Amino acid sequence: MSKSIIRIQSSEGTKRLELHPNDSLSSFYQKVFSEFKVDQSKYDEWQLFFDLNKTKLIPNSSKTRASELLSHGDMIYFLEIQSSLNSEQFRGEEDEIDTELAKQDGLISRGRDPQLCHHGPSGKCIHCVPVEPYDLEYLKKINSSTKYVSFHAYLKKLQGGPDKAKFCNLENLNCKIKPGCKEHPVWPKGICNKCQPPTIYLNRQNYRHVDNVMFENGQIVERFLNFWRKSGHQRAGFLFGRYEAYDGVPLGIRAVVAAIYEPPQQTSESSVEIDLNDPNEEKVLSVAKILGLKCVGWIFTDLIRDDSGKGVVKHYRGDANTFFLSADECIMAGYFQNKFKNYTQYSSDGYFGSKFVTVVVTGDEQNQIHFEGYQVSNQCTALVRDDCLIPTYDVPQLAYIRESTNEQYVPDVYFREKDQYNNEVTKIARPLPVEYLIVDLPAAFAKDPVYTFNEDSPLLKESFPIENRHEVNENQDFSALKNYMKQFPTYRFLDAMSDFHLLTFLATNQTVNLDSVIKTLVEAVRSKNGQNAIEWSKTSEWSTIEHFLVDGTSASMVEEWQCQMCTFLNEDSATVCQMCQTPRS
Known part of the structure; x- marks a missing residue:
């Protein structure tokens, strides 16, 4: 043989x-x-x-x-x-929305065309057969403003061949020398094709991991903007919410924002600098996880008051004549997107891209406060992760690719643009227009407001202070807790606790350690179980907190009277028992 x-x-x-x-x-x-x-x-x-x-x-x-x-x-x-x-280790971390959308085909159904279709009502032809969710040209015919397909539609395209998903492997871009090559001395004394990262040609990303950002209700951002209104300083915060299906595009994903957490930061009239070493970060994320929320993005203001006296703001960014995101902001967004990865079974690394969004609050063309949503591309996050991308000194819309040094090899990065003769030319990315790195997405408010927390409570007259606002004399302490709790009778304890900022304050306060019991309270808030919340209020830990309040009284209660018939505690203004209708004696 x-x-x-x-x-x-x-x-x-x-x-x-x-x-x-x-x-x-x-x-x-x-x-x-x-x-x-x-x-x-x-x-x-x-x-x-x-x-x-x-x-x-x-x-x-x-x-x-x-x-x-x-x-x-x-x-x-x-x-x-x-x-x-x-890869298996990460499959359990996939978002529920990814699992849900992976089961759908996303096909865009079309009705029978009376002019082109010559078959019966139950038949199909080339003019009315369903369209694939990644057909961008067809999506543009339906909506001329469509620029991207959804991430899951992009996956369907990769899986659309005869081999289906067998060759669908999402590869993360690497901008560093592969370590461990034994065929030559280490950089800068040697490099070879096997360990050298590839040359990068920047392309505008034609899909996005999140297709829409929606705030549950207007009170969320009103409270956030109050800091700027009081101080004139810019402000930043992290968006906590959840992901859900979005019908604006086939197989789309929407980030729904339920709360904004404001980390420690240094602010001024023209800038904001976030402290990336927030000592409370772990506990805040833990509280959010129990509530069923994720950190879905970040938000920052770029608002300058107009001196016209009309109560408007200046417009100097957000369109083709200005800039959308500065290079600094792109790098910061890339840092966060690398931190909050999108876990998927289709990558050998276990992750690919990110669902973390960026929301900018700025002035629009009518000089009104406007919200704009963005992500940076996966190419940008790789350049940020491997420390290849830096801002320029004087032009916000231009970034710059580092030069290689003896300590770091940086691959060549190119982009394509048209010259004065309308010819497409390739240029090295020194400098680099940041629009090659940006993916934009709409940011809006719910048509019908939704309230995960107590913003819609009729008892609420003044919300619990937001964290890290000492500059505007808003402090989270037991005095503020007492004033806040006075608004709620004992039997509405769940309403009182249904505040994200209060829950994070209780979880992070250094006076009374609630680590062993806070989970029970947060679970009661998530399930809206009033009885469990009241039971929690009887714990020794909450009693200790009450003793810290003024005069040693239970500051969680307003003036109340006890019914002689059923012993129910009623508000002082009530003339009959709210439980058994017995008149007040």
């Missing part, structure tokens, strides 16, 4: 190996290890398969001839089994 040629496909490419009639599977494995230069210590992490799904294993056996399983011209796959295990 003559020797055979076997094709082996791997992440390093496709190679061809000779298979002799008497070769065992074990000896063939050794040939493959040698051809792909796999380190001996990693032999157990690589295996041969008949399929990419790793369901049909080719055993590493010395007792079986390879020719019994393999024939001339066969294509087999040399795959790293460890990377599959790493």
Whole structure:
């Protein structure tokens, strides 16, 4: 029997190996290890398969001839089994909305065209067959302002071939030298094609991970903007909410904002600097998680009062004649998007991109306060992660790619634009217009307001202070807690606790440690279980807090009277018992 040629496909490419009639599977494995230069210590992490799904294993056996399983011209796959295990670790972290949308086909249905369709009402033809969700040209015909497809529509496009999802692997861009190359001295003394990152050509991203940002109600941003109204200083905060399906585009995702947390920051009339080492960050994220909320983005103001006396603001950004995001803001957005990753099963890294959004509050063309939503592209997040992107000194809309140094190799980055003769030319990204890095998305308010917290409570006259607002004399302390709790009778304890800023204050306060009991309270708020909230108010921890209030009285109660019949505590203004209707004696 003559020797055979076997094709082996791997992440390093496709190679061809000779298979002799008497070769065992074990000896063939050794040939493959040698051809792909796999380190001996990693032999157990690589295996041969008949399929990419790793369901049909080719055993590493010395007792079986390879020719019994393999024939001339066969294509087999040399795959790293460890990377599959790493991917599995992230699958449980996929957002529920991703799991839900992955089950849908997203097809855009079309009705029967009375002029072009010549079939019956139950038939279909080329003029009325459903359209794929990633058909951008058709989406533009429906809505001329459409510029992007959704991320899940983009996934459907990758999975649309005859092989379906077998070759759908989302790869994260790498801008650093691959470590561990033994064929030359380390940089700057040597570099080769195997460890050198590829040249990057910037392209405008044609899909987005989030398609819309919506605030549940207007009170959320009104409270946020009050800091600017009182001080004239800019302000930033983190958006906490959830992701839900968005019908504006096929398979779309919307970020719904329920609260804004304001971290420690340094502010002025023209700038804001967030303290990235917030000591309370972990506990705030923990409270949000119990509430079923995620950190879905960040928001910052860029508002300058107009001196005309009309109560309007200046317009100097947000259109083609100005700029959308500055290079500094793009880098900050990239930092946050790298921190809050989008976990997916379709990447060997376990993640790809981010659903973290950026919202800018600025003046529009009518000089009114306006909200604009953005993300930066996955190429931008990679450049930020690997410290390749820096701002320019004097032009906000221009960024700059670092030069390579002895300490860091930076790949060449190019972008394409049209010159004065309308010819497309390629330029190196020094400097770089940041519009190549930006993905815009609409930011709006719910048509029918929704209230996750107590903003709509009829008892609420003054909200609990927002954190880190000492500059405008808004302090979170027990005195503020007493004044806040006076608005709520005991039986409305759940209403009182349904405030995100109050819950984070209780979780982070240093006076009374609530670590062991705060989860029960937050779960009661999430499930809107008033009875559980009242039971929590009877804990020793809450009693300790009440003793810190003025005169040692229970500051969680307004003036009340007890019914002689059923012992229910009623508001002082009530003339009959709210429980049994017995007149007040």
